[in-house]
Amino acid sequence: QSMPLAFTLFAPSHTTSQFKNINSQRLYSSTSNGNNSKHEIEKKRLEISQSNSPVYHQNSTLYSYTPREVLERIDREFVMPPIYVPVTFSDKLAHSSVKFLRKFSNLFFREKYVSYAIILETIAAVPGMVAGMMTHLKVLRNMENNNWIKILLDESENERMHLLSFMELTKPNMLERGLVAVAQGVFWNLFLICYFINPKTCHRFVGYLEEQAVISYTNFLRDLDAGLVKNVKAPPIAIEYWGLPADATLRDLILVIRQDEVDHRHVNHEISDKIKVNSNDPIRIHNHFLESPETTNNSSVAQDKKDKKTNQLHPAL
Amino acid sequence: QSMPLAFTLFAPSHTTSQFKNINSQRLYSSTSNGNNSKHEIEKKRLEISQSNSPVYHQNSTLYSYTPREVLERIDREFVMPPIYVPVTFSDKLAHSSVKFLRKFSNLFFREKYVSYAIILETIAAVPGMVAGMMTHLKVLRNMENNNWIKILLDESENERMHLLSFMELTKPNMLERGLVAVAQGVFWNLFLICYFINPKTCHRFVGYLEEQAVISYTNFLRDLDAGLVKNVKAPPIAIEYWGLPADATLRDLILVIRQDEVDHRHVNHEISDKIKVNSNDPIRIHNHFLESPETTNNSSVAQDKKDKKTNQLHPAL
Numbered sequence: 001q002s003m004p005l006a007f008t009l010f011a012p013s014h015t016t017s018q019f020k021n022i023n024s025q026r027l028y029s030s031t032s033n034g035n036n037s038k039h040e041i042e043k044k045r046l047e048i049s050q051s052n053s054p055v056y057h058q059n060s061t062l063y064s065y066t067p068r069e070v071l072e073r074i075d076r077e078f079v080m081p082p083i084y085v086p087v088t089f090s091d092k093l094a095h096s097s098v099k100f101l102r103k104f105s106n107l108f109f110r111e112k113y114v115s116y117a118i119i120l121e122t123i124a125a126v127p128g129m130v131a132g133m134m135t136h137l138k139v140l141r142n143m144e145n146n147n148w149i150k151i152l153l154d155e156s157e158n159e160r161m162h163l164l165s166f167m168e169l170t171k172p173n174m175l176e177r178g179l180v181a182v183a184q185g186v187f188w189n190l191f192l193i194c195y196f197i198n199p200k201t202c203h204r205f206v207g208y209l210e211e212q213a214v215i216s217y218t219n220f221l222r223d224l225d226a227g228l229v230k231n232v233k234a235p236p237i238a239i240e241y242w243g244l245p246a247d248a249t250l251r252d253l254i255l256v257i258r259q260d261e262v263d264h265r266h267v268n269h270e271i272s273d274k275i276k277v278n279s280n281d282p283i284r285i286h287n288h289f290l291e292s293p294e295t296t297n298n299s300s301v302a303q304d305k306k307d308k309k310t311n312q313l314h315p316a317l
Numbered sequence: 318q319s320m321p322l323a324f325t326l327f328a329p330s331h332t333t334s335q336f337k338n339i340n341s342q343r344l345y346s347s348t349s350n351g352n353n354s355k356h357e358i359e360k361k362r363l364e365i366s367q368s369n370s371p372v373y374h375q376n377s378t379l380y381s382y383t384p385r386e387v388l389e390r391i392d393r394e395f396v397m398p399p400i401y402v403p404v405t406f407s408d409k410l411a412h413s414s415v416k417f418l419r420k421f422s423n424l425f426f427r428e429k430y431v432s433y434a435i436i437l438e439t440i441a442a443v444p445g446m447v448a449g450m451m452t453h454l455k456v457l458r459n460m461e462n463n464n465w466i467k468i469l470l471d472e473s474e475n476e477r478m479h480l481l482s483f484m485e486l487t488k489p490n491m492l493e494r495g496l497v498a499v500a501q502g503v504f505w506n507l508f509l510i511c512y513f514i515n516p517k518t519c520h521r522f523v524g525y526l527e528e529q530a531v532i533s534y535t536n537f538l539r540d541l542d543a544g545l546v547k548n549v550k551a552p553p554i555a556i557e558y559w560g561l562p563a564d565a566t567l568r569d570l571i572l573v574i575r576q577d578e579v580d581h582r583h584v585n586h587e588i589s590d591k592i593k594v595n596s597n598d599p600i601r602i603h604n605h606f607l608e609s610p611e612t613t614n615n616s617s618v619a620q621d622k623k624d625k626k627t628n629q630l631h632p633a634l
């Protein structure tokens with residue numbers, strides 16, 4: 001049922017040996033006390049940076065470090081994340097909404113990748129902020145902790161950086177800017193209302209949206225490699241945010257952005273899984289900084305198996 | 318004019334030698350490239366943890382580590398932050414609002430420190446979220462970056478952890494819970510409207526609110542030391558969040574919370590300083606991860622002098 005955030009990178013295709021390799025870089029054992037653990041987190045974060053581990057997506061990408069070796073690995077070892085099988089009515093509603101949006105936006109953009117990405121990202125930066133804000137206020141009212149909030153707000157930061165990176169590559173015209181402002185205003189209010197009514201369906205919707213984003217960026221990479229899009233230099237804001245090499249290109253940027261979307265896909269489907277309708281229980285999702293390697297290993301393997309199954313059932317949307 | 322976030326701890330009382338000491342632990346030089354810098358941030362964060370530096374308040378306290386030595390230092394070397402001198406009408410409005418709120422809340426609570434703290438913190442968790450959300454949306458619309466957002470959202474996380482820590486110490490009765498829910502609902506909407514109209518005054522207001530919070534927690538410490546409040550064990554959630562020693566007490570908790578409030582005071586006054594009314598310029602505030610030590614040193618000294626002056630003019634609110 002559960003998906004660990006730390007292992008999203010190769011989640012669907014792990015072999016046991018890959019798991020071992022990643023687990024050896026895990027953060028701290030469940031027996032450590034609150035005092036040493038913080039210290040060990042810092043130490044492990046440093047080790048992870050130095051080891052060029054694929055586990056480079058941590059809670060926030062603000063402090064991430066993505067050298068050439070990591071870029072090569074996420075390119076070479078990328079596996080499309082599985083389509084989450086829609087089972088309930090809620091799932092199907094979320095799934096259909098995304099399919100509709102996808103068709104609708106295809107009418108407008110077709111091969112204008114960067115413009116399409118800008119619209120996609122300005123929309124994508126809304127749900128994390130709405131969900132983070134709503135959960136924050138819920139915690140203040142109910143006075144029960146919930147460890148999603150930071151992850152959701154980090155997601156909205158992450159999407160904002162996607163948007164700003166593309167903005168440095170192209171100056172949208174007035175029509176596009178107007179479209180972005182209207183789309184954002186409409187989507188913010190719509191999503192806020194939906195989140196009041198049914199957060200479970202909303203997170204499922206975002207999960208599907210992210211699956212589409214992964215597909216879009218995979219197509220982007222394909223057309224970059226086919227020479228249909230010019231592989232310009234990555235903008236400085238992106239080099240700073242993801243800690244990319246100084247000579248990073250648009251292709252490197254798309255690689256890390258796609259990887260972020262894979263993360264968001266796992267996070268949102270997991271949160272949707274965990275939300276019990278009519279329940280006020282404080283719900284915890286996996287946080288690789290705060291759990292023991294043993295727990296994660298088991299749940300990852302379980303998820304791995306499940307992912308493989310769902311992937312075969314639904315090879316494409 | 319500017320205040321560096323990293324040096325808030327002893328900001329008003331630095332001697333030159335203290336500055337040197339802290340600067341030797343600064344994060345990276347302005348000449349480093351985007352690639353190495355991320356790596357060095359991790360390394361420096363680790364060094365800071367290990368050195369028990371007073372510079373333990375970083376952008377987010379999520380990964381902070383506060384051993385006994387740091388607790389002793391922030392206790393021994395604490396200096397009340399200066400009152401920001403209200404100059405403009407906007408400042409005076411913000412200042413009067415906080416004075417009014419202070420008197421109003423004194424009527425209700427008097428010596429009930431933990432209950433008072435809960436009300437204070439449930440209110441305090443609102444502005445960071447409102448300001449972070451509004452700035453996030455503004456960036457999406459204007460497509461110009463702004464580096465406050467993470468700092469503001471981290472502030473709201475920080476305040477939420479203050480609230481949850483106190484919640485583990487006392488179970489508020491139904492009246493108090495109701496009061497919290499009403500206060501939060503009213504304040505959220507009021508602050509949101511005010512932030513639409515005049516964010517500059519709003520951040521000034523928060524700056525003053527934080528100055529009051531520092532005073533309140535200083536009184537709390539005084540009464541703890543006088544034996545008027547029982548120095549119970551710190552709750553587990555606080556030990557985890559601040560990385561406190563396993564045997565941390567309520568007194569240790571109040572020490573780190575007070576230090577957080579000093580941070581918030583500096584952040585909000587600085588943001589208010591930087592906001593130009595009728596300006597859409599992307600405004601950057603100091604971020605000790607992203608600036609050179611030289612810049613910070615100068616501005617800190619300048620601020621230090623300014624603080625001393627304002628402090629003499631207004632020794633108390």
Ligand SMILES: [Fe+2]
Pocket residue numbers: 121124158159162213257261
């Ligand atoms: Fe994105």
Ligand SMILES: [Fe+2]
Pocket residue numbers: 124159210213260261264
């Ligand atoms: Fe995304």
Ligand SMILES: [Fe+2]
Pocket residue numbers: 438441475476479530574578
């Ligand atoms: Fe607080």
Ligand SMILES: [Fe+2]
Pocket residue numbers: 441476527530577578581
């Ligand atoms: Fe505060």
